[in-house]
Amino acid sequence: MGCLETVASAVKSILRPISNKLSHKRGVKRKLNRLFGSSTSTSGSARRSPLQEPGMVRVRTRNNGTTYTDGIELEDIGTSTRHGAYRNDPYRRHQSHRNIQRQMSYIQERLKEAREDLQRLRSDEQHYEAQLEKSHQDIEELRAQLINSAAKTTKLPDRSLMHRSRNDILDRWQGFTYDVRNLVMNHFRFDDTEQNKLRDWAKKQGPDLQEITPSYMEMITKVDYNSHLAEAIIWNTLLRLVFGQSGSESPVRWAGKFGPSLSKLNGEFYRDLDLARSEDNMAIWHRWRTLTTNIMSLANPQLGSVTSPRTDEVVKALDHMLAPIYDQSSQAAFRRALQRIVHEAVRLDQLFWGQDAFYFLSWPHAGRHDFPLDEDTMKVVGGGEDSPKVKFVVQPALCQVGGDRDKEYRDWCALEKFPVCV
Numbered sequence: 066m067g068c069l070e071t072v073a074s075a076v077k078s079i080l081r082p083i084s085n086k087l088s089h090k091r092g093v094k095r096k097l098n099r100l101f102g103s104s105t106s107t108s109g110s111a112r113r114s115p116l117q118e119p120g121m122v123r124v125r126t127r128n129n130g131t132t133y134t135d136g137i138e139l140e141d142i143g144t145s146t147r148h149g150a151y152r153n154d155p156y157r158r159h160q161s162h163r164n165i166q167r168q169m170s171y172i173q174e175r176l177k178e179a180r181e182d183l184q185r186l187r188s189d190e191q192h193y194e195a196q197l198e199k200s201h202q203d204i205e206e207l208r209a210q211l212i213n214s215a216a217k218t219t220k221l222p223d224r225s226l227m228h229r230s231r232n233d234i235l236d237r238w239q240g241f242t243y244d245v246r247n248l249v250m251n252h253f254r255f256d257d258t259e260q261n262k263l264r265d266w267a268k269k270q271g272p273d274l275q276e277i278t279p280s281y282m283e284m285i286t287k288v289d290y291n292s293h294l295a296e297a298i299i300w301n302t303l304l305r306l307v308f309g310q311s312g313s314e315s316p317v318r319w320a321g322k323f324g325p326s327l328s329k330l331n332g333e334f335y336r337d338l339d340l341a342r343s344e345d346n347m348a349i350w351h352r353w354r355t356l357t358t359n360i361m362s363l364a365n366p367q368l369g370s371v372t373s374p375r376t377d378e379v380v381k382a383l384d385h386m387l388a389p390i391y392d393q394s395s396q397a398a399f400r401r402a403l404q405r406i407v408h409e410a411v412r413l414d415q416l417f418w419g420q421d422a423f424y425f426l427s428w429p430h431a432g433r434h435d436f437p438l439d440e441d442t443m444k445v446v447g448g449g450e451d452s453p454k455v456k457f458v459v460q461p462a463l464c465q466v467g468g469d470r471d472k473e474y475r476d477w478c479a480l481e482k483f484p485v486c487v
Contacts, residue, residue, distance in 0.1 A: 226358060226359055226362055226415070226416055226418075226419030226420065227355060227359050227419055227420060227421055229416065229419075229420060231422070231465070231480075234416065234417075234420065234424060234463075235463065235480055235481075237413065237416065238413065238463045239481075241406075241409050241410070241413060242460060244402075244405070244406055244409065245296065245299060245300070245406060245460075246296060247402075248299070248399075248402050248403065248406060249292055249295050249296045249299070250292070251402075252391045252392050252395060252398070252399045252402070253292060253295055253390060253391050253392065254391075254392050255288065255291045255292060255295075255390070256288065260286050262389065262390075263285045263286055263291065263390065264282065264285065264286065265389070266285075266389045266390050267281055267282055267285040268282075269389075270298065270386060273298055273301055273302070273386075274294070274298060276301060276433060277294065277297045277298065277301060277433060277434065277457050277458075278294075278433070278434040278435075278456060278457035279434065279435075280434075280456065281294060284456070284457075287449075289447060289448055289449050289486075290447065290448065290456070290486055292447075293446065293447045293448075293457075293459050293486050294457070295387070295390065296459055296460065297457060297458070297459045297460070298386070299383065299387070300459070300460050300461060302379075302382065302383055302386065303379075303407075303410050304426060304461060306318075306378070306379045306382060307379060307407070307410045307411060307414055308410065308413075308414050308417075308425075308426050309414075312331075312335055312350075312425070313331070313332045313335035313336060314332065315328055315331055315332075315414075315418075316328055316375075317331065317414075317418075318373075318375045318376055318379070318411050318414065319368060319411045319412065319414055319415035319418075320361060320368065321368060321373050321375065322373075323361070324375055327357070331354065334350055334353065335350060338350055351423050354418050355418070355419055355420065355421060357418075358415060358418040358419035359419050362415070362419060368415070372408070376407055376408060376411050379407045379410075379411075380400070380403055380404050380407045383403055383407070384399075384400060384403060387403075422465050422466075423465065423466045423477075424463060424464070424465055425463075425464055425466075425477075426461040426462070426463060426464065427461055427462060427464045427477070427479070428458055428461050428462075428483070429442065429443070429458060429462075429483050431455075433457060433458050434455065434456060434457040434458070435454065435455070435456065436454070436455055437453060437454060437455070438452070438453050438454060438455050438485070438487060442479060442482055442483060443455065443482055443483045443484075443485045444482040444483070444484055444485070445485060445486070445487050446459055446484040446485065446486065447459070447486045448485075448486040448487040449487070451487070452487040453487075454487065455485045455486070455487055456485075456486050456487060457485070457486055458483055458484070458485050459484040459485060459486060460483070460484045461483075462479040462480065462481050462482070462483050463479070463480045463481060464477050464478060464479050464480065465477065465478060465480055466478070
């Protein structure tokens with residue numbers, strides 16, 4: 066019980082100076098002697114209480130059986146520990162010491178087990194995090210395999226549409242946009258056309274021109290805008306009748322007599338597979354389009370390259386729409402040039418469908434008109450004075466998404482800048 070002796074010694078050292086100051090008071094000295102024992106005797110020799118032998122502590126018992134010593138409470142050892150019996154009993158001291166040791170051992174064992182459990186939980190957490198990371202990697206690998214497996218297993222010949230590089234497709238597209246621009250520059254004479262005639266034409270084509278810009282009535286008579294407005298309406302018609310304004314609304318004119326059925330099937334797949342929300346379904350739908358186009362092209366190499374009633378419909382629609390404003394003196398040359406443009410548009414649409422990467426035409430994210438100019442993604446091709454605001458977009462841009470292992474189908478990018486008027 067070394068701790069009790071230490072506590073008692075500390076208490077004595079605190080109270081002894083007080084006892085020296087108060088010893089002259091009546092009754093105080095006698096009470097202090099009971100607590101500490103006499104410090105001196107008349108004979109000058111040390112005189113101690115029988116209960117104050119060196120290393121011993123006075124033990125008292127309350128009525129409730131709780132023992133205390135010199136003001137320090139001890140454990141309840143019963144009323145039998147009177148007059149220091151507990152302190153003088155080696156057996157009881159030994160038993161108490163063993164009890165304390167057993168309690169300490171028990172606590173230490175529980176603490177050790179808790180630490181081991183905590184360490185085990187930390188190890189399990191690291192293990193599960195590693196498994197989760199590996200699962201994510203496996204999913205990405207399987208997704209890449211899904212996107213690319215069809216091309217590897219079918220082993221399509223080199224003459225198929227699928228084996229075209231991005232540069233080849235981009236060159237073909239840029240040549241096509243040049244032809245459309247030349248058609249407008251060579252066959253439209255806005256300077257010689259009466260203003261009232263232009264206004265009448267704009268009113269008649271109001272729904273299409275409204276998509277391009279709400280200010281079409283004002284711009285159709287301005288030389289800085291009218292030719293670009295005519296070019297924009299040609300592109301508007303080509304997207305609606307040839308390329309399709311979205312993945313689910315493609316006319317598929319290159320497929321000839323199979324076009325209507327293939328167009329309907331494409332739209333139903335697009336809607337039923339919920340492609341807007343499912344990345345994996347988007348990959349499957351794109352792969353289906355690619356393989357279908359290549360199989361049909363291999364079976365019929367002339368598909369998309371010959372005149373058909375479905376391509377003639379587009380030529381007639383454009384000719385009828387533009388007749389009031391193009392130069393009638395070169396009507397035959399205009400129609401031949403227009404026919405070449407429509408046929409090339411149909412072949413380009415077939416080429417886009419047949420690629421391992423997903424190519425499509427799109428307008429800017431910002432819209433078609435009246436938004437801030439972004440010089441990083443747009444180029445100014447016409448308009449008035451320099452302005453930070455775009456009045457309308459002249460032409461869609463060729464965009465690409467998918468096809469590469471590190472590309473998500475939602476992360477599409479334009480391969481060129483959007484031509485705009487400010």
